[in-house]
Amino acid sequence: MHKEYSFQEIQDRWLPVWDQLKPFDSSKPSDERPTKYVLDMFPYPSGDLHMGHAEAYALGDVISRYWIQRGYNVMHPIGWDAFGLPAENAAIKRGLDPRAWTYENIAQQKASMRRYACSFDWDRVLQTCDPIYYRWNQWLFLEFYKRGLAYRKNSNVNWCPSCQTVLANEQVVGGLCERCDSSVTKKALTQWYFKVTEYADRLLDDLDTLEGKWPAKVLTMQRNWINRSQGANVDFVIEGRKDPITVFTTRPDTLFGATFMVVAVDSDLASELIVDASTEVRMSFVDYLESTKKANDIERLATDRPKTGLFIDRYAINPLNGDRIPVWVSDYVLADYGTGAIMAVPAHDQRDLDFALAMNLPVKSVIDSGEEDPAISGVATLGAGKAVNSGPLNGLAKEDAIAKAIEIVVEKNLGSAAKNYRLRDWLISRQRYWGTPIPIIHCEKCGEVPVPADQLPVELPDSAGLDLSPKGTSPLGAASDWVNVACPACSGPARRDSDTMDTFVDSSWYFLRFLSPNSTEFAFDPAEAKKWAPVDQYVGGVTHAILHLLYARFFTKVLHDMGMVDFQEPFTRLLNQGMVLMNGSAMSKSRGNLVRLSDQLDEHGVDAIRLTMAFAGPPEDDIDWADVSPAASSKFLARAWRIAQDVDSAVDVDVSSGDKSVRKATHQFLASFTESIENFKFNVGVAKAMELTNALRKAIDTGCGPKDPAVREGAEELAKALSLFAPYVAEDMWSMLGYEPCVANAQLREVQTDLLVEDTVIAIAQVDGKLRDKFEVSASITEDELREMALSSEAIKRAIGDKELANVIVRAPKLINIATK
RNA sequence: GCCCCGAUAGCCCAAUGGCAGAGGCAGACGACUUAAAAUCGUCACAGUAUGGGUUCGAGUCCCAUUCGGGGCACCA
Numbered sequence: 001m002h003k004e005y006s007f008q009e010i011q012d013r014w015l016p017v018w019d020q021l022k023p024f025d026s027s028k029p030s031d032e033r034p035t036k037y038v039l040d041m042f043p044y045p046s047g048d049l050h051m052g053h054a055e056a057y058a059l060g061d062v063i064s065r066y067w068i069q070r071g072y073n074v075m076h077p078i079g080w081d082a083f084g085l086p087a088e089n090a091a092i093k094r095g096l097d098p099r100a101w102t103y104e105n106i107a108q109q110k111a112s113m114r115r116y117a118c119s120f121d122w123d124r125v126l127q128t129c130d131p132i133y134y135r136w137n138q139w140l141f142l143e144f145y146k147r148g149l150a151y152r153k154n155s156n157v158n159w160c161p162s163c164q165t166v167l168a169n170e171q172v173v174g175g176l177c178e179r180c181d182s183s184v185t186k187k188a189l190t191q192w193y194f195k196v197t198e199y200a201d202r203l204l205d206d207l208d209t210l211e212g213k214w215p216a217k218v219l220t221m222q223r224n225w226i227n228r229s230q231g232a233n234v235d236f237v238i239e240g241r242k243d244p245i246t247v248f249t250t251r252p253d254t255l256f257g258a259t260f261m262v263v264a265v266d267s268d269l270a271s272e273l274i275v276d277a278s279t280e281v282r283m284s285f286v287d288y289l290e291s292t293k294k295a296n297d298i299e300r301l302a303t304d305r306p307k308t309g310l311f312i313d314r315y316a317i318n319p320l321n322g323d324r325i326p327v328w329v330s331d332y333v334l335a336d337y338g339t340g341a342i343m344a345v346p347a348h349d350q351r352d353l354d355f356a357l358a359m360n361l362p363v364k365s366v367i368d369s370g371e372e373d374p375a376i377s378g379v380a381t382l383g384a385g386k387a388v389n390s391g392p393l394n395g396l397a398k399e400d401a402i403a404k405a406i407e408i409v410v411e412k413n414l415g416s417a418a419k420n421y422r423l424r425d426w427l428i429s430r431q432r433y434w435g436t437p438i439p440i441i442h443c444e445k446c447g448e449v450p451v452p453a454d455q456l457p458v459e460l461p462d463s464a465g466l467d468l469s470p471k472g473t474s475p476l477g478a479a480s481d482w483v484n485v486a487c488p489a490c491s492g493p494a495r496r497d498s499d500t501m502d503t504f505v506d507s508s509w510y511f512l513r514f515l516s517p518n519s520t521e522f523a524f525d526p527a528e529a530k531k532w533a534p535v536d537q538y539v540g541g542v543t544h545a546i547l548h549l550l551y552a553r554f555f556t557k558v559l560h561d562m563g564m565v566d567f568q569e570p571f572t573r574l575l576n577q578g579m580v581l582m583n584g585s586a587m588s589k590s591r592g593n594l595v596r597l598s599d600q601l602d603e604h605g606v607d608a609i610r611l612t613m614a615f616a617g618p619p620e621d622d623i624d625w626a627d628v629s630p631a632a633s634s635k636f637l638a639r640a641w642r643i644a645q646d647v648d649s650a651v652d653v654d655v656s657s658g659d660k661s662v663r664k665a666t667h668q669f670l671a672s673f674t675e676s677i678e679n680f681k682f683n684v685g686v687a688k689a690m691e692l693t694n695a696l697r698k699a700i701d702t703g704c705g706p707k708d709p710a711v712r713e714g715a716e717e718l719a720k721a722l723s724l725f726a727p728y729v730a731e732d733m734w735s736m737l738g739y740e741p742c743v744a745n746a747q748l749r750e751v752q753t754d755l756l757v758e759d760t761v762i763a764i765a766q767v768d769g770k771l772r773d774k775f776e777v778s779a780s781i782t783e784d785e786l787r788e789m790a791l792s793s794e795a796i797k798r799a800i801g802d803k804e805l806a807n808v809i810v811r812a813p814k815l816i817n818i819a820t821k
Numbered sequence: 822g823c824c825c826c827g828a829u830a831g832c833c834c835a836a837u838g839g840c841a842g843a844g845g846c847a848g849a850c851g852a853c854u855u856a857a858a859a860u861c862g863u864c865a866c867a868g869u870a871u872g873g874g875u876u877c878g879a880g881u882c883c884c885a886u887u888c889g890g891g892g893c894a895c896c897a
C-alpha cells in the first residue's frame with residue numbers, strides 16, 4: 001500500500017517527536033564524543049524570520065548536523081541580540097513597551113526556528129536584554145575599566161541627527177549613519193570608549209593565523225580597517241612657541257623636502273596657534289573652521305575636491321636642514337589621526353603637491369626617480385630612487401634612507417620611530433534607553449565611581465512614564481528614582497551614568513555565554529570554555545566583516561589577558577553565506593520584490609526550502625530566488641522518499657550480499673558526499689544525493705529490484721545524507737526503513753574502498769592532444785601495454801598518418817597522448 | 822585611482838592540468854492514463870568572455886583587454 005508524499009503530514013509527525021527526544025542536547029553528562037562548537041550569528045528579533053535567516057540557518061545546520069553524523073558532540077546554540085534601536089523605535093511609534101515588543105518577537109522567531117528544524121540545543125539559549133545576561137556586560141565593563149581599557153573623554157564624535165545618538169567610527173559608512181542613512185555630523189561630547197587601539201597590533205598580526213580559515217575578503221577588510229603604518233614622529237620647532245609640534249610621517253626619508261607644515265583646521269592645536277595672530281587671520285580662521293564643520297563627511301571625502309587652506313602667519317623649522325617653513329591650516333589634514341599636523345613634502349606626496357600648487361608653495365624634490373619634476377608635471381613621485389638634496393641621506397635608497405633619517409632624528413633627540421593606525425578607540429556610549437546601563441556613578445566629590453560588583457546588575461528602569469523619543473540625551477536621565485543614588489564611596493548624593501552601551505558590546509562575547517548561559521556565578525564557566533571554546537565553525541553574513549568580528553576578537557584578547565580563556569581568536573573557521581536576492585536585488589518591501597519565508601514554507605515545506613538554499617550554489621554566493629526552484633527540490637525529496645518506501649528487505653539483512661553495482665554507487669556517493677560537505681560544497685553534495693537517488697530508482701525499477709540488500713543500504717545512506725538538508729523527509733525515510741528516530745544521530749557507513757576499485761577503465765588515446773580512440777582496458781594495465789595498444793589502433797595510425805613521432809605521454813591506465821613533429 | 826573575486830548550455834551550477842557535464846530548471850519526445858496531473862523513461866543543446874603565452878595536453882597556470890561584483894580611497 002503506497003502512501004502519497006505530503007510534507008505537511010511528515011512535518012506534523014516528527015516535530016513533536018524531536019521536541020521530546022531532544023537530539024541536539026549537548027550537555028549530556030556522560031557524553032564521550034569529541035566536541036565541536038558550531039555557531040550561527042544570532043539574530044536581531046525584529047519580527048519573524050525572513051529569507052536571509054532561512055539561508056543562514058539552513059547552511060549552519062548542514063555543518064552542525066554533519067559533525068553530529070561524524071560522531072561529534074556538537075554544541076549548536078542560539079540566542080537573540082535583543083537590545084537595540086528597532087525595539088525602541090517601535091515603542092516610540094506605536095506606544096509599546098520595548099521589552100514586551102522584543103520578547104514577543106523572540107517567541108515568534110523561536111517557534112519558527114523549531115518548525116524550520118534548526119538543530120539548536122534549546123537548553124542553551126540567551127537573550128542579551130535579560131538582566132542575567134547584561135549584568136555580565138557591566139561586569140566586563142568594570143573589568144575593562146580596572147585595566148584602563150574603558151575610559152571617558154571629550155572629543156568630536158560622530159553624531160546622527162536622526163537617531164539622535166553618537167555612533168562608533170565603524171557605524172559610519174561613507175559619511176552616512178549605517179542604520180538610517182542620515183548624513184553624520186560632528187559634535188563635541190564626553191563619551192565612554194574602549195581602548196581597542198591598545199590591541200591594534202595583535203588584532204592585525206593575528207589575522208595571519210586565520211589565513212585560509214576565514215574568507216580572504218574578510219581578512220582584507222579587517223587589515224584595511226586597522227591600517228597600520230610605520231614611520232616616525234618628528235618634532236618641528238615653532239617660532240614663538242615653547243613646545244615643538246610633533247608630526248607623524250611614513251616617509252622620514254623625505255624630510256629634506258618638507259617645504260611647509262599643515263595643521264588640521266578643526267584641531268585644538270590649530271585654535272591655539274592662531275590665538276596671537278592678527279585679527280584678520282583670526283577672522284579668516286573662524287570662517288574657514290565654520291565652513292569646514294558645516295561640510296559633512298561626504299563632501300569632505302570627495303577626492304577631486306580642490307584643496308583649501310589658510311596661512312596662519314607662523315613658521316616652523318625643518319629639524320634636518322634648518323629651513324624656515326610656513327605653517328598652514330587645512331581640512332585635508334585629519335585632526336584625529338596622528339598628531340593632527342603633518343610635514344608637507346609636495347614633491348613626493350600627491351595631496352601635498354595639490355595643496356602646494358593651489359597655494360603657490362615651493363616644491364623641492366629630494367628623490368631622484370628619473371621622472372619629470374613634480375613641480376612641472378603635477379604628479380608627485382612616490383617610488384624608488386636615490387635621495388638627493390638631502391645631506392647625509394644622499395645616495396641612499398628608500399628603505400635605507402628611512403632608517404638613516406630615523407637614526408638622525410633619534411640622535412638629535414627630535415623624534416623616534418612610530419606606528420599609527422586608522423583604527424580608533426571604540427566609542428560605546430549611546431544616548432538611548434534599550435541597552436545595557438553603564439555601571440558608573442558620578443559623584444560630585446569622588447568623580448567616577450564604579451558600581452560595586454555585588455550591586456550588579458544595574459537594571460534598566462521600567463519604560464513606563466519615560467519619554468523615549470530621541471532628544472540627544474539619554475531617556476534614563478529623566479528616571480529620577482533610578483538616576484539619583486548615593487555614592488558608593490562617600491554616600492553623598494550622586495547620579496548614575498545614564499547612557500547605555502552600544503549593542504556590539506553584547507555580541508562581543510555572547511559566544512562564550514552559551515557555555516553556561518544561566519550562570520549567576522560567572523560571565524562564562526572557564527571549565528566549559530576549556531571543553532568547547534573557541535568556536536570551531538562560525539557562520540554568518542559578510543555584513544559583520546568589520547564591526548562585530550573585530551570587536552569579538554578584541555574582547556577575546558582582553559579575556560585572554562585576564563586569564564579567562566586560553567586562546568587568542570574566538571572563531572577558528574568562518575563561513576560567510578551570501579544574500580538572498582529577488583530579480584537581482586536585495587528584497588525589500590519598497591522595491592516590491594519581497595518573498596515571504598512563511599509563504600514559501602507553506603507552499604513547499606521546510607525541507608524543500610532548506611534544500612533549495614543548500615543546492616542553489618556555493619554558500620558564499622548570493623541566491624537569486626528567481627533562479628532557483630523550490631518546487632524542484634520538493635519533487636526530488638518526494639523521489640527520494642519513495643525510494644525508502646519501495647525498499648523491500650528486512651532491517652537486519654546482510655548488505656554485503658547485495659548487488660555489486662548498486663553497492664558501488666552507494667559507496668562512491670559516500671566518498672564524494674563527505675568530501676563535498678567538508679569543503680562547504682553543499683550544492684555538490686546535494687547533486688551527489690540526486691545521483692544516488694537516480695541510481696536507486698533505476699535499480700528498483702529495472703535492475704536488481706527492491707528486495708536486494710544493496711538497495712536498502714543505498715536508501716539508508718541516502719536518508720542519513722538528506723538529514724543534513726531535509727530533516728523531516730529523512731526522518732520519515734528512516735522510519736519507513738524500520739528504524740527509530742532520530743536519523744540525525746545515525747552515523748554514515750564507512751566507505752568500503754574495495755567497492756570503489758574499478759576493474760576496467762576507459763583509456764583515452766589522443767594524437768596531438770585530440771581524442772582519436774578509446775579502449776576499455778584493465779585498471780592495472782602497464783604503460784608499455786597501453787602504448788602498444790594505442791600504436792596498433794587503426795584510428796590512431798590514421799591520425800598519425802606519415803608524421804614522425806615526437807613524444808608519447810602515457811598516463812596509465814587513463815590516457816595516452818602521442819605528439820607528432 | 823588602487824586591490825581582490827568572478828565570467829562554462831536558454832537559466833542555476835559541476836569538472837586533483839587529461840573525453841567540457843555531476844546535478845537541477847526550462848524544452849522536445851515516449852510510456853502509463855478515456856484524458857490530464859503526478860510518476861517513470863529517452864533526447865537535444867555550449868568548446869568554457871576576448872586576445873596572446875606556457876605545456877605532449879589549458880575551462881583550470883601566466884600576461885593583457887572587456888564586462889560584472891566586492892573592498893579601500895585626503896589615515897600623511
